[in-house]
Amino acid sequence: xxxxxxxxxxxxxxxxxxxxxxxxxxxxxxxxxxxxxxxxxxxxxxxxxxxxxxxxxxxxxxxxxxxxxxxxxxxxxxxxxxxxxxxxxxxxxxxxxxxxxxxxxxxxxxxxxxxxxxxxxxxxxxxxxxxxxxxxxxxxxxxxxxxxxxxxxxxxxxxxxxxxxxxxxxxxxxxxxxxxxxxxxxxxxxxxxxxxxxxxxxxxxxxxxxxxxxxxxxxxxxxxxxxxxxxxxxxxxxxxxxxxxxxxxxxxxxxxxxxxxxxxxxxxxxxxxxxxxxxxxxxxxxxxxxxxxxxxxxxxxxxxxxxxxxxxxxxxxxxxxxxxxxxxxxxxxxxxxxxxxxxxxxxxxxxxxxxxxxxxxxxxxxxxxxxxxxxxxxxxxxxxxxxxxxxxxxxxxxxxxxxxxxxxxxxxxxxxxxxxxxxxxxxxxxxxxxxxxxxxxxxxxxxxxxxxxxxxxxxxxxxxxxxxxxxxxxxxx
Numbered sequence: 001x002x003x004x005x006x007x008x009x010x011x012x013x014x015x016x017x018x019x020x021x022x023x024x025x026x027x028x029x030x031x032x033x034x035x036x037x038x039x040x041x042x043x044x045x046x047x048x049x050x051x052x053x054x055x056x057x058x059x060x061x062x063x064x065x066x067x068x069x070x071x072x073x074x075x076x077x078x079x080x081x082x083x084x085x086x087x088x089x090x091x092x093x094x095x096x097x098x099x100x101x102x103x104x105x106x107x108x109x110x111x112x113x114x115x116x117x118x119x120x121x122x123x124x125x126x127x128x129x130x131x132x133x134x135x136x137x138x139x140x141x142x143x144x145x146x147x148x149x150x151x152x153x154x155x156x157x158x159x160x161x162x163x164x165x166x167x168x169x170x171x172x173x174x175x176x177x178x179x180x181x182x183x184x185x186x187x188x189x190x191x192x193x194x195x196x197x198x199x200x201x202x203x204x205x206x207x208x209x210x211x212x213x214x215x216x217x218x219x220x221x222x223x224x225x226x227x228x229x230x231x232x233x234x235x236x237x238x239x240x241x242x243x244x245x246x247x248x249x250x251x252x253x254x255x256x257x258x259x260x261x262x263x264x265x266x267x268x269x270x271x272x273x274x275x276x277x278x279x280x281x282x283x284x285x286x287x288x289x290x291x292x293x294x295x296x297x298x299x300x301x302x303x304x305x306x307x308x309x310x311x312x313x314x315x316x317x318x319x320x321x322x323x324x325x326x327x328x329x330x331x332x333x334x335x336x337x338x339x340x341x342x343x344x345x346x347x348x349x350x351x352x353x354x355x356x357x358x359x360x361x362x363x364x365x366x367x368x369x370x371x372x373x374x375x376x377x378x379x380x381x382x383x384x385x386x387x388x389x390x391x392x393x394x395x396x397x398x399x400x401x402x403x404x405x406x407x408x409x410x411x412x413x414x415x416x417x418x419x420x421x422x423x424x425x426x427x428x429x430x431x432x433x434x435x436x437x438x439x440x441x442x443x444x445x446x447x448x449x450x451x452x453x454x455x456x457x458x459x460x461x462x463x464x465x466x467x468x469x470x471x472x473x474x475x476x477x
Contacts, residue, residue: 017223031152038150038157048290069137071118074109079117083242089209093145111144119165120243130249138164153270154477161265167257174258178234181262182215185230194285194392195219195275200448205432212236218447220400221274224421226447226474232262282342286385293322294343296334298350344388408457417442423474427467429460447472
């Protein structure tokens with residue numbers, strides 16, 4: 001019974017998706033709660049996923065000409081006040097430091113919710129000439145936002161992220177960088193996380209505080225809710241004017257720089273769970289699975305079985321992240337544990353297998369069992385991991401297509417959202433008032449105006465006036 005109980009402890013996603021999610025992050029030991037409300041411990045199994053995300057994203061950044069830096073976590077209040085829209089946007093979420101030791105500070109310091117203002121303060125002294133441009137910097141750090149409602153990985157008061165902050169000589173260069181980094185994010189999500197995304201621009205209502213334009217990648221979770229998975233912002237020269245970031249151009253005139261910023265966070269781990277997970281727990285895409293192959297010895301007390309398991313591990317570990325489950329639990333328990341932790345491939349090997357010179361490979365995503373010769377193990381495992389990675393993306397894309405709908409009028413739009421969640425493609429007139437009506441009525445927001453525009457109707461889904469853009473709408477985390 002012990003083997004069965006372990007899997008039963010995860011609430012079915014169809015019964016209560018929110019509880020299923022919490023059960024998975026706890027049972028898979030990705031996080032633990034702390035004595036500070038809304039802050040979490042990222043445990044080794046969770047942090048190992050972040051390390052793999054960080055490493056592979058950082059490689060892509062460096063290939064795109066990005067350099068890493070580190071700026072302080074404290075921002076003087078006067079700096080934050082310099083860009084009006086920006087401070088208004090973040091004010092409700094800011095945590096303040098008022099004392100240094102026992103002494104009250106002359107000026108309050110904000111714990112960074114984001115670092116635009118610090119980068120601007122740094123750039124105004126660092127950039128003098130067109131020769132100093134572009135500056136394409138990124139930092140890996142944590143930020144603090146005093147959220148009211150929190151959920152592990154998706155929304156916490158302190159979270160880990162990267163924030164890119166760039167400065168350019170021209171508007172065109174800034175725009176090119178903004179879109180280039182969005183594309184880096186989109187490719188990363190699809191190629192590494194096996195999560196398909198919609199690329200597009202946010203409406204003015206949903207854009208970043210202080211930006212000229214915000215671009216986003218939006219993913220659809222298993223429950224039909226959207227998750228903003230990465231954003232890239234074009235700031236124009238607004239911040240530069242507020243902070244006095246000027247440079248002498250080739251024509252010997254003084255000009256303001258054009259800036260961008262872009263970020264991805266630990267909420268990507270939440271996305272992996274909610275796009276790929278099932279009622280047995282995690283299903284990890286191989287490229288971000290801390291353990292890609294778990295070897296389970298059957299009848300491990302019999303002579304030679306554990307030795308063989310270790311031998312297979314040593315053969316595989318040069319190319320794959322592999323472990324042997326040599327605990328004294330029953331094989332059934334180990335299978336359930338491997339499934340719950342989402343290891344992409346499980347290898348089962350016992351005395352009869354060793355005698356026959358073969359083993360059994362089990363796919364986590366489909367539970368398919370494949371008998372393979374021990375002589376061909378490396379090639380078989382490599383091929384299987386590639387297939388799993390590819391097919392996980394295909395399944396996630398199929399799920400998104402099945403849960404993407406089209407609406408021409410408000411009645412149809414309301415009917416869809418009253419019956420289900422998903423993406424709904426519908427036309428919009430460009431008026432924020434219509435966004436507000438839709439949000440109040442249905443708790444639905446504009447997710448993005450996709451780059452790939454479709455003409456669904458001539459009129460706005462909400463007010464019936466002439467339409468300007470096709471928009472993806474959805475309920476979001």
